[in-house]
Amino acid sequence: MGIMEPVKIAVLxxxxxxxxxxxxxxxxxxxxxxxxxxxxxxxxxxKGAVEGGDLIREMSWGDVSTILHRGGTIIGTARSDRFREREGMRAAAKNLVSLGIDRIVSIGGDGTLTGTNELKLQWSSLLAELVELGEIDQETADRHPTLRIAGVVGSIDNDLVGTDMTVGADSALHRIIDAVDAISSTAESHRRSFVIEVMGRHCGYLALMSAIAGGCDYVFVPEMPPADGWEDDMCRVLRAGRKAGRRDSIIIVAEGATDRRGERITSERVAQALEAGLGEEARVTLLGHVQRGGPPSAYDRWMPTLLGYTATLELLRSDGEPVIIGTRRNRLVRLPLMQAVEDTRAVKTYTAEGDYRRAVESRGSSYAEMIDVFSTLSSPVPRRAPSAKRRRIAIVHVGGLAPGMNAAARTAVRFGIDHGYDMVGVQNGLPGLVDGDIIPLSWSDVDSWSGSGGAELGTRRTIPPVEDFYTMGRTLEEQEIDGLLIIGGLNGYEAAALMKEERRRFPAFRIPIMCVPASIDNNLPGSELSIGADTALNTNVEVLNRIKQSASASRRCFVAEVMGRNAGYLALMSAIASGAEQVYLAETGITLKQLETDTKVMIDAFENGRRLYLVVRNEYASEHYTTDFLARLFEAEGKELFDVRQAVIGHQQQGGNPSPFDRLLAVRLIRRAMEKLDSLLVQGRDDCAYVGMAEGQISCHPLSRMEEQWDPRTRLPYDQWWLGLKDVAYIVSNPHHSGPAEVLPIVEDA
Structure with a gap:
């Protein structure tokens, strides 16, 4: 019996x-x-498949050692006219089968995936032609009777129907928001209007989400062409904003936006309409290919890693039909390849036929939801008239600072005013409620908060002692507070629970209280992601990249400590996104036996040519095996083979402007919280609850059920969805890892 040849798999x-x-x-x-x-x-x-030769090359572990942080694609991309013809496809089949390749992970848009599927469909007939022409023998054809394919969508437009986020979209959104934030400051200084054109020929995701995250005034998307007279409507909205106190106006235009006659709405056309309607010159900025450039965001490092890992296992362990590995509700999903492509192309047809409702619905329920959200956030004119008795809702931050708190507070004010409420802010956390430090918040007061870091209202971890609850209650009564919105971490949830317990003694606490998760630790019940965690993760990845660059000139091990307290989310996701070889989490701890094994692996790596070894440690991973201890241990055992440095990233993780994801998450969570508060106030109820996002859905949970989802002993949620990703981190970062590759949980096939 002959030795079985290893399976060969290609990626393009x-x-x-x-x-x-x-x-x-x-x-x-x-x-x-x-x-x-x-x-x-x-x-x-x-093109490489058609031409063959050196364009198809076997890859080693080290060939991809320094590419995780790089934009673009190191293996190149090109469109091939020859591949569209039978002769070119036959040449590609010959080059692949001659090397024994019959499995392909195809990365690209709908055109790429369609071409890949066509090659699969024609595979057997192409091989038969090659045998007939004498270019391959029958034995070779028999060894590779079928072509197995798996697709991963790489597209900054986020235009594939059936997946929540395509690879590259989050990074492109980062580029756009960076530009919007920069332009906003100069626009505000000069009381000026700017028109910004972004990519998106058939999908308005980038335009719509950047308009919401950037706090913009008007947006044009391909799926929802504006009605005739849009020029007048746009000028009306902008005039209302200026009257309400806005100093600048920013309009986002998707490159594929049209009116209902199918004529393009270009950025120049919008600028001309502004000049005619408002009598002021508008400046135009076309962001162009800068949206494709630059390093990928943290999300576009860890999620594509999971997609590539899963697509490979799909090809190696399954004989099923062609699939796309995508994401849905923060989980991986298998999509029938051509069905997903056809559904995506159908959106263009719906728009061309004037079926705009169906075009928007095809993008998913959250897309339609965010169109409505943008209308509310951008309009200073409330849709609901205030009641005869003006009701007041107070906003307070409790806990450590989380980037995105300002975006959350801004959204709450805008939604509250839209529902006819007076909105007020409690300054400096719950101690401010004791001191009566409360200020009114108008539509214009929070206008610039969307993209700003920190917390304009201030935040404190302090929960006042029970003896101060009387004073807090008096403040609520004197300020006539009818509802309380707490934006923050675990301390905020615990404070809400105490207020509920003290209602018998202090009737002022008999008001509805809503908690919204905002914590870089990402350790709150009922929510898989908290406001601030994505920004902190991006900060960590940026710092770790610089650490790796600083070590490139020497043989060095770096031990980096990140925040998270009892939760290892930041540590693990930072390790995956930065390509760290080792990670230590609070949930799994550190043992002496483990350190002995890890040290041997590290020494072996350096002896075999490794120049850098990155270790990420969660700050609470071990009480005794501290970051300093680990650094000293590795240096002692490494002797002269390598040196060791340590880096504690620290409070940088709480700073900086919030990422686009955190701004959008804040909007979605606050919208649901304000809807719940409104419902409770209308019904005259005093429920206490918290909101969270689980599997992509925003839900409300009674505060009384908190311990069903959260362990008071560990101060962690019972279900931490990300813990199962630890093995992936080792498999793609450490060549010495010998454990089995586990198939990641995948939601039911779509």
Whole structure:
């Protein structure tokens, strides 16, 4: 019996490039190596498959060692006219089968995936032609009767129907928001209008989400062409904003936006309409390909890693039909490849036929929801008239600072005013409620808060002692507070529970109280992600990248400590997104036996040519095996082989402007919280509850059920969805990891 040849698997990127493609390539190659397969890279997309030769090259572990942080795609991308013809497709089949390749992870947009599927459909007939022409023998054809394919969508437009986020979209949104924030400051200084054109030929995701996250005034998206007379409506909205106190006006235009006659709404056309309607010159900025450039965001490093890992296992362990590995509700999903492509292309048809409702609905329920959200946030004119008795809702931050608190407070004020309430802010946390430090908040007061870091209202971890509850109650009564919105961490939830307990003694607490999760620790009940965690993760990844660059000139181990307290979310996701070789979490702890094994692995790595070894440690991973201890241990055992440095990232993780994701998460969570508060006030109820996002859905939970989801002993949620990703971190970052590759949980096939 002959020795079975290892399975060979190829990866290619085609079509437009997108940040995060390199993370997929890296994950595919390293997962294949871990599974005993031989990975190949097809360079320059399908052009490389057609031309063959050096454009199809076997890859090693080290070939992808320094690509995780890089934008674009290191294996190149190109469109191939020859591949669209039978002759070109036959040449591609010959080049692949001659190398023994019959499995492909295809990364790109709908055109790339369609071409890949077509090659699969024609595979057997192409091989038959090659045998007939004498270019391959029958034995070769028989060894590779079928082509197995798995797709991962790389597209900054986020235009694939069926997946929540395509690779590159989050990074592109970062580029846009950076520009919007920069332009906003100069626009406000000069009381000026700016028109910003962003990418999105058929999908308005980038335009709509950047308009919400950037606090903009008006937006044009392809799926919802404005009605005739949009010029007058736009000028009316902008005039109302200026009258309410706005100093600047920013309009976002998707490049594929049209009116209902199908004529393009260009940024120049919008600027001309502003000049005619408002009598002022508007400045135009076309962001262009800068949206594709630059390093990928943290999300576009860790999520593509999971997608590439899963796509590889799909090809190695399954004989099923072609699928796209995508995301849905923060979980991986299998999508039938051509069904997803056809559903995506149908959106263009709906728009062309004037069925705008169906076009928007095809993008998913959250897309339609966010269109309505933008209308509320951008309009200073409330849709509901205030009641005869003006009701007041107070906003207070409790807990450590989390980037995005300002965005959450701004959204609460805008939604509260829209529902006819008076909104007030409690300054400096709950001690401010004791001191009566409360200020009114108008529509314009919070106008610039969307993109600003910190917390304009201030925040404190302090929960006042019970003896101060009488004073707090008096403040609530004197200020005529009818509802309380707490934005913050665990201390806020615990304070709400105490207020509920003290209602018998202090009737002033008999008001509805809503808690909204905002904590970089990401350790709150009922929510898989908290406001601030994504920003902190991006900060960590940026710092860790610089650490790795500083070590490139020497043989060095770095031990980096990140925040998180009892929760290892930041540590693990930072490790995956930065390519760290080792990570220590509070949930799993550190043992002496583990350190002995890890030290041996590290020494072996340096003896075999490694120049950098990155270790990430959660701040509460061990009481005794501190960051300093680990650094000293590794240095002592490494002797002269390598040196060791330590870095405590610290409070940088709480600083900086919030990421687009945290701004959008704040909007979604606050919207649900304010809807619940409004419902309770209308019904005259005094429930206490908290909101959270689980599997992509925003839900409300009674505060009394908190311990069903949260362990008071560990101060952690019972279900931490991300803990199962630890093995992936090792498989794609450490060649010495010998454990089995576990299939990640995938929601039911769509």
């Amino acid at each position: 990127t085609s079509g437009g490039d997108a940040q995060g493609m390199n993370a997929i390539v890296r994950a595919v190659i390293r997962t294949a190596l871990h599974e005993g397969a031989r990975p190949f890279a097809i360079r320059e997309g399908w």
